[in-house]
Amino acid sequence: DAGVTQSPTHLIKTRGQQVTLRCSPKSGHDTVSWYQQALGQGPQFIFQYYEEEERQRGNFPDRFSGHQFPNYSSELNVNALLLGDSALYLCASQKMDMNTEAFFGQGTRLTVV
Amino acid sequence: DQQVKQNSPSLSVQEGRISILNCDYTNSMFDYFLWYKKYPAEGPTFLISISSIKDKNEDGRFTVFLNKSAKHLSLHIVPSQPGDSAVYFCAAEGNSGTASKLTFGTGTRLQVTL
Numbered sequence A: 001d002a003g004v005t006q007s008p009t010h011l012i013k014t015r016g017q018q019v020t021l022r023c024s025p026k027s028g029h030d031t032v033s034w035y036q037q038a039l040g041q042g043p044q045f046i047f048q049y050y051e052e053e054e055r056q057r058g059n060f061p062d063r064f065s066g067h068q069f070p071n072y073s074s075e076l077n078v079n080a081l082l083l084g085d086s087a088l089y090l091c092a093s094q095k096m097d098m099n100t101e102a103f104f105g106q107g108t109r110l111t112v113v
Numbered sequence B: 001d002q003q004v005k006q007n008s009p010s011l012s013v014q015e016g017r018i019s020i021l022n023c024d025y026t027n028s029m030f031d032y033f034l035w036y037k038k039y040p041a042e043g044p045t046f047l048i049s050i051s052s053i054k055d056k057n058e059d060g061r062f063t064v065f066l067n068k069s070a071k072h073l074s075l076h077i078v079p080s081q082p083g084d085s086a087v088y089f090c091a092a093e094g095n096s097g098t099a100s101k102l103t104f105g106t107g108t109r110l111q112v113t114l
Helices: none
Strands: A005-007 A010-013 A019-024 A031-037 A044-050 A053-057 A064-068 A074-078 A087-094 A108-112 B010-014 B019-025 B032-038 B045-051 B056-059 B062-067 B072-077 B086-093 B108-113
Touching: A005 A087, A010 A019, A019 A087, A019 A108, A031 A074, A044 A064, A074 A087, B010 B019, B019 B032, B019 B086, B019 B108, B032 B062, B045 B056, B045 B062, B045 B072, B072 B086
Parallel strands: A010 A108, B010 B108
Antiparallel strands: A005 A019, A019 A074, A031 A044, A031 A087, A044 A053, A064 A074, A087 A108, B019 B072, B032 B045, B032 B086, B056 B062, B062 B072, B086 B108
């Protein structure tokens, strides 16, 4: 059983560019959340998708947007990249109607230069 | 505003001894707490959780204690092993019985020495 998979694992972008990160949830999970982890910090919640809609959102600007597909996979898009967007981006999946732990992918390391 | 705090950035413990990692929270709406372990270049891995209706949960070498009145939880690892060396994150959720966002602390780096 594949767990949560993210692609790509590493990415280098230039300021002002746009980036798309991808996530496939663990089998049987229908809810995907995205987190940003800056160096030396804990993961910060960006948003959560369920039934192809954004269900919750953290304190991130509109430059951060997402999408969930019918197969429950998800994308995170960041526009007009800033140097401060450099971080590890983590995807987590869960089943919405169960009080169980979130499973995380290995993350995508984004570097903005 | 840091709603979940891990005030010890690092901890060093000898193999075989007990490791105690602490976490404090401020939001009284949190009702489910989790500990995650993270190795470099990997995503966080779930370790153990506790609901606010309990004060203790045990799983093998890992025990989590919750003191609701003090808004404090701790993770005990006994005996500590070198493979336990990692960064440990405390996380909290106000879940209402469904999947909800996690609020994380800044982590404690545990080093288990021989």
